[in-house]
Every structure is written in structure tokens, then in C-alpha cells.
Amino acid sequence: MNSLFQLIARNRVLASTIFLAIFPFIMPYEALAINILIFGLFAMGFNLLFGYMGLLSFGHAAFLGIGSYLTGIGIVHYGLPWGVAILTGVIGAAIGGLIMGFLAIRTRGIYFSMVTLALGQIVYYIFYKAESLTGGENGLRGVRVDPFNVLGIPVDFLNPMVKYYIILFFVVLAIWLISRILNSPLGAVMEAIRENEKRAAACGFDVAKTKLLVFVLSAGICGLAGSLRALHLSIVPIDSLHYLQSGQAVMMSILGGMGTFFGPFVGAAVMLYLEDVVTTFTKHWMAVVGLVFMFFVLFFPKGIWGTILSKLQINQDSK
Amino acid sequence: MSTFMTGLTFELFCMQLLTGVALGSIYALLALGLCLIFGMLNVVNFAHGAFFMVGAFLGVYFLGVTGNFWFSLLLTPILTGCLGLLTERFLVRPLYGRGLDYPLLLTFGLSYVLIEVMRITFGIEGLPSITPDGLGGSINVGIGYFPKYRLFLIGATALIILGIWFLIQKTRYGLIIKAGAADQEIVKVLGVDIAKVWLLVFGLGCAIAGLSGILASPTRSVNPEMGVPILAESFVVTVVGGMGSPVGAVVAGLLVGVVYSMTSLFFPDLAELSIFVLMAVVLLIRPQGLFGKAGAMG
Numbered sequence: 110m111n112s113l114f115q116l117i118a119r120n121r122v123l124a125s126t127i128f129l130a131i132f133p134f135i136m137p138y139e140a141l142a143i144n145i146l147i148f149g150l151f152a153m154g155f156n157l158l159f160g161y162m163g164l165l166s167f168g169h170a171a172f173l174g175i176g177s178y179l180t181g182i183g184i185v186h187y188g189l190p191w192g193v194a195i196l197t198g199v200i201g202a203a204i205g206g207l208i209m210g211f212l213a214i215r216t217r218g219i220y221f222s223m224v225t226l227a228l229g230q231i232v233y234y235i236f237y238k239a240e241s242l243t244g245g246e247n248g249l250r251g252v253r254v255d256p257f258n259v260l261g262i263p264v265d266f267l268n269p270m271v272k273y274y275i276i277l278f279f280v281v282l283a284i285w286l287i288s289r290i291l292n293s294p295l296g297a298v299m300e301a302i303r304e305n306e307k308r309a310a311a312c313g314f315d316v317a318k319t320k321l322l323v324f325v326l327s328a329g330i331c332g333l334a335g336s337l338r339a340l341h342l343s344i345v346p347i348d349s350l351h352y353l354q355s356g357q358a359v360m361m362s363i364l365g366g367m368g369t370f371f372g373p374f375v376g377a378a379v380m381l382y383l384e385d386v387v388t389t390f391t392k393h394w395m396a397v398v399g400l401v402f403m404f405f406v407l408f409f410p411k412g413i414w415g416t417i418l419s420k421l422q423i424n425q426d427s428k
Numbered sequence: 429m430s431t432f433m434t435g436l437t438f439e440l441f442c443m444q445l446l447t448g449v450a451l452g453s454i455y456a457l458l459a460l461g462l463c464l465i466f467g468m469l470n471v472v473n474f475a476h477g478a479f480f481m482v483g484a485f486l487g488v489y490f491l492g493v494t495g496n497f498w499f500s501l502l503l504t505p506i507l508t509g510c511l512g513l514l515t516e517r518f519l520v521r522p523l524y525g526r527g528l529d530y531p532l533l534l535t536f537g538l539s540y541v542l543i544e545v546m547r548i549t550f551g552i553e554g555l556p557s558i559t560p561d562g563l564g565g566s567i568n569v570g571i572g573y574f575p576k577y578r579l580f581l582i583g584a585t586a587l588i589i590l591g592i593w594f595l596i597q598k599t600r601y602g603l604i605i606k607a608g609a610a611d612q613e614i615v616k617v618l619g620v621d622i623a624k625v626w627l628l629v630f631g632l633g634c635a636i637a638g639l640s641g642i643l644a645s646p647t648r649s650v651n652p653e654m655g656v657p658i659l660a661e662s663f664v665v666t667v668v669g670g671m672g673s674p675v676g677a678v679v680a681g682l683l684v685g686v687v688y689s690m691t692s693l694f695f696p697d698l699a700e701l702s703i704f705v706l707m708a709v710v711l712l713i714r715p716q717g718l719f720g721k722a723g724a725m726g
Contacts (some may be wrong), residue, residue, distance in 0.1 A: 222472070227667065227704055230709070403537040403541070
């Protein structure tokens, strides 16, 4: 058992690719699997900043939303090809991250959380007010991807399985990128900053620049999740930008295990699956999710995946 | 801009200023509650907006049942205060010493639960807000007619803020609270049960949140989501004023209220945005806030 987990940890990109390739078959229906895929990526992007560098942002819905809206606006209003639209979403979110990060990293700790939350609300109101482009309260509708050919094979986005594997392609790309970042010297500096910021600075690392860089990377990844969500839902709801949505990323990371590679994904899967099951019984799923989350904060702060890892005492370096 | 071109009079300007002060006094009260809890326990209460919402619901409910606003004004903060005591004792206390993030996350989860509990109890539409008898209508304030209730709101908040100031600056309890915030070890050595002080401070903060909820209820729609935007706005006030500074909370609260109401007079579309822009500007110039101490941003 233990060696299996270590094998997974050592080949984490390959392991996640294999797992995600069979994932839609173990889920009750494809739309849920796609949703988990997208929110798993959102939580992983968020966890880069929170779990690995210790910065608790409550404004990451802004990047999910910017990614969604720019991709949607590109397709609906400017007729961009969907690949280009995704790129627009990712770059836009990264630029948003640069601006928000520049302001937010001037503060620390709890203050940082409050500032990111408030800055996220700026983005919410901007998109809310730009009604002609974003549809305001009703959200942006009609984000469609026309059927196309890859090497002569017709691809239709309306087929949920096809859609799953196209989205998976981008998610695996992002997972590979996250893994590379964490294995690089940058990843080591990030963890040094999380453990002791002053000491990291004394070692000669540029703490402010690292924080900003990771903020931008994290924003870009969350932007990609947003872009993919726009293609998946073919609408962009205004709620995407709300800080309660940022809270979802936080909850997923904690539930799964912050600062672990697979944790946020596990958290997203558990939370969305729970939500799916609970809504068949009652419309008050928020209460259940809230209670489960509080239970984990109180009794399992390492989250599901984190607790498994620490029970098996997996080597700290390879998680 | 249209108002500016056509019919901006001195009276309208003053009225809008006064409206801003009324709005700002709610912000000041909320930020003061947040500040009290943060200064003492080092906890940011993410459920503060939810306590505000619960206060508004209970206030309107009791007012509807008893028909007596003053009774409701007394009972509501007691109940939200008790809810705060339970929260501290059973949910927040186990998390001390585990870092700053955990109490914050826990109260965030709690806000989810409180919103749903109110939806289950009172329905998703919420309750119609009621202006208490005798406080409806407008009154001539010299330069024009102003809603009576808003004047009452300004007066009542000023009294409450003075009361809190008196408690902290002039009483033995205040002395213990201040000393405990500065150095809890010494206070413990002096024989003060610091756990009890924390419990009461958290309860007091939640009672203030509930009180601002009932005070604000006649001026806005009472629904389960009403605490969500107000939390973000209270954070803006806290950031602008400087974390942990009670004076900052009050001044920034009024400032944010006035900025909001003035922007809605001249550029109605930008009203919600204006206060966040104010925060961004303050962050650029003084990251520690107007009254915050540098390096005290922990």
C-alpha cells in the first residue's frame, strides 16, 4: 500500500493522467465528471498560492470569472476560434493576477485575505456593470463551440465524452505545468516562504517577486479553469465572480488537503459529489457542505488526502 | 453625471451627505465589532456578515410578533451575542494556537450554515422590512426634509459607539481587554481568566453585529444573502481604517459611507465600485491603513 502511494507520488503527472482518463466511467454522469475536472483544476491553481506558499486568497473567483468571461466574450461577440478564446482567458486572468497581486502582496496574513476578497469584488462589479458585453445579472449566454475536425476525425463538443477528453487535454497540460513549477527551484523558494518568510528573505530570495510570480501563475491556471468552464456550460453565470466562489476553492483545498499535490482535486471531487447527492434530498445543500467543511477544519485540518499521506508517513519531499 | 448637470442644489448635496453618514454609521459599527474580536483574539470573523443578517431577521421577526421596536432592539443583540458565545466556546476555541487561517476558515463555513438556517426558517425571499412606529416619515432638519429613521440611526449608532468607547477606555473590563490584547501572558499571571475575557469579547462583537443588523433592517431588504456583500464592505472599512484600530474603524466607516453615497449621486453606476477603489488607493499610499501601525498587519 505504502509503496503504491509512493509510486503515485513520484509519477504524479502520469498517475493523474491515467486516473482522470478512467474517471468519467466511475462517475454517475459525464457532466459531473467535467465539473469536477474543472473545479479540481481551479482548486489546484489556488492551492499553488495557498498550500505551497501560505497565502490565503479569498479573491480567486476573479480569475475563474475573468477566464470564463474573456473566453465567452471572445466567442460570442468577436467570433474567435475557441483555442484563441481560451488563450485570451488565460492571459487576461494572468494580467488580472498581476494587478491584484501587486496590491495584495503589500499586506500580510489575515489582511491579505481581506484585501484579495475586496479586490475580487471590484472585478465582480466591473463585469456586472459592463452589461452590453457580459449580460450583467443574467450572465453571458451562447458560448458555443462548432463541430470541427482533428486529422480528419470529426469532433463535436455536444458529445459529453468528447468534451470531457478535450477539457482533460488542457487540464493535464496544466497539471504538468504545476508539477514542473513545484519541482523547480521556484517551488523550493515557495515552500521556504511558507515556512518562514523572514528567513527566506535573509537567504537572499526576493520574497516580493516570488509572491507576485506565483500569484500570477496561480491566477493564470484558475483562468484556464474558467475558460474551460465557459466552454463546458456554454454560459457564464455572474456568480462565477462572487467571493463565495473563491470560498469554494478554499473549501476544496482544505477538504482534500492543502499543500498536497492531489489534495485539491480530491476535495473538489468530494465536495461536488456531495453537493450532487445532497441536492437530490434537499435544496439546502449549502448547510451540509458548510457543516462538513467546519468538521474538517476542526478535526481533520490536513484534509482527506493529507490525512492519508500522513497516516502512511509518505516522504515529505515527494508529496 | 446627469444630476450634476441638471438639478444639483446645495440641499440635495447636504441630504446625500447625511445619507452617507447614516450608511457609514452601520459600516462603522460593523467594523468596530470585527476590530474588537480581531484586536483581542486575533480572529477575523468571516461570519460577521452572517451575524448581521441573523440580527436583521430576528429584529424584524420580533418587531412583527410583539409590535415593539425597543423590545426587539434589546432582545436581538442578546440572542446574537449568545450565538457568538456558543461559537467561540465550541468552534473557535479549539482552534487557538493553530495559526490565523483556521478560525477564519471555520467562521466562513459557519456563515454558509447560518445563511441556510435562515432560508429554512424564514424562506428564501426573506421578510419585509418594517420601519418602527414613530420613526416613519421625514422631518425638517433646517435645509430640507430627511427620513426620521435615518436620523435615529445616526444618533443610535453614535450612542453605541460612545458606549463601547466608554467600556474600553473607562472601565476595569476595558483595561483587562486592552491589557489582554497587548500581552495575554502577563494578564494571565495577574490572575485574570483570559479564556473568559475572550469568550465575552467574541460574544460582544457578535452582539454588535446583530445590533447593526436590526438597526439597518428598515433601510434595506432583509434576505438570507444580505450579509454577503456587507462582509466585503466591512473588510474595505477595516482595511482603510487600519486593522485593529477602533478609531480607524469608525472614521473609515463614515468615510466609506459618504464616498458611496456621494458617488451614487454623481456617478450612480460606479457607486459599488467606488469604495473598493478607495481601498485600492489607500493600499497604494498606506498599506497599513489610515490609522494602522506599520508592521502590525500580522
